[in-house]
Amino acid sequence: MLNSMKNNMNNTIKHLAWGSALFLSLTGIGFAADVAGKPVKVDTVQNQVLASTTDLNATLYSRSHIPITAGVSGKLERIAEPGEYVDKGGLLVSLDLVPLQLRQAEQQAQIKREQINLAYLKKELSRLEQLSLTKATSQFQLDQTRSKYELASADLDIAQLKLKQVDDQLSRAVLKAPFAGVVTERIVRAGADVNRGDVLLKLLDTQNLEARLYIPIKYLAYVNKGDELRMSASDKSVFGVVFAKIPRADPRSQTFEVRLSIPQSLNNFWAAGQLVRVTVPTQAAKKGLTVHRDALILRKDGTYVVKIDAQNKVTRLLVKVGQGDKERVTINGELEHGDKVAIRGAERLSDGETVVVQ
Incomplete structure (x- = not known):
């Protein structure tokens, strides 16, 4: 029993020693922190x-979102699908070319005919002019031949102009993209007959975006063309340059419009129709x-x-x-x-x- 009491006392002394050491250590750390x-x-x-600035919402737009219309009447052979990306100069629409090609061939034959007739009348006129020097032909016959020659020359000019018109129609029967972009809407399908001026599809320029911002008119003096304003959306932030300021207030909202360019590096992150936050100055700097x-x-x-x-x-x-x-x-x-x-x-x-x- 005596040995048991001694062991308990030894354990108690050890625990007190460890506790004292820990207390002194923590106290030392706190003291060192206070000193430092x-x-x-x-x-x-x-x-x-x-x-001073404020944040306003702006909407992203494409610089170009245009309807593509038929240049001539005809039957659609091919039309780009919605969502299809087309490079600048790439094929969007093609019409059946056979009717126009037949008209082109007909007009070429007509020109050849007019050229043959004109060559004959030219020789005939030259012959009669030589005969008129010796009074071997009448003046009436000479004048009549000269008139026919001049009419034939005019007919040749008309035929050549008609051929140019057919060539122009052939070139407009194949529609190419005026800029690189994406087809957002297809109005008609391949195989349909269309008339000149009919809207066939809509093409969106995805490479050149702009932000359109409507600012309270009281801040008109603090935003100017060439200013750089911070824009942010989708965890991306960038400075856009004001390239257009339209100092005309909307009667209802009392705001004016400003347009900012968007760096092309954000084309993969931002899209037309998206809202972005724009930081606008509200006082003179x-x-x-x-x-x-x-x-x-x-x-x-x-x-x-x-x-x-x-x-x-x-x-x-x-x-x-x-x-x-x-x-x-x-x-x-x-x-x-x-x-x-x-x-x-x-x-x-x-x-x-x-x-x-x-």
Whole structure:
């Protein structure tokens, strides 16, 4: 029994020793952390041009989404299917060419006939002109032959023009894509008879997109042609250039239209008809000192930022906040370009504290 009591006392002493060691270890870690300083994340004060902004929805459109119409009347032999991609100059529609080819052959034969007739009359006119020098032919016969020759020459010109018309119709019986794109809609099917001007299909240019944005008229002065505005959608963000500004307000919505170009690198991610977010300036841009929005500490008595000096010492400064965008705001206070301010871990810091910059 005595041995059992000794063993229990030894175990108790060991547990107390381990507990004391663990407590001292944790206390030492906390003490070391206090000595080193609280961790903070910092950002740099920057002198830059900044304007207040707002986000608006814009809709993507293709630069070209056009109906393809029949150039001549005839029977459809081939027409592109919806969803089919066609390169520029690729075949979209072809009509039955046989009727036009027969007219072409007929007109070529007519031209040959007119040429033969004209050659005969030319020789006859030349012969009569020689005879008229010796008074061996009448003036009436000479004038009549000259008239027939001139009429035959005009008939040849008409026949050649008709051949050109047939050639033009043949060229328009085969419709090629004016630009690379995708067929979005097919109106008629192969085998149908169509008339000139009938809409056959619709072709969408997928390579050249634009964003159409309607902005409140009160911001008219802050958006101009050539400006770059940030656009975002589908986890993609890019700057688009304003290539058209239409300063005419819609009477109902009191908005004006702006169009922005879309980089072709986004063609695989964005599509016509999609909504995108566009960041639009709502004030004139001004140059001034700016800080990240996360640097602002809002209190009842004002707005503060925490400046971190070269020795990692803390100084809390009262600032006046001006205009800004999503990430940064302009400020007035005892700060200079290049100063470091805390953007994480600043809320509980006091003047004179030492911090660890992460």
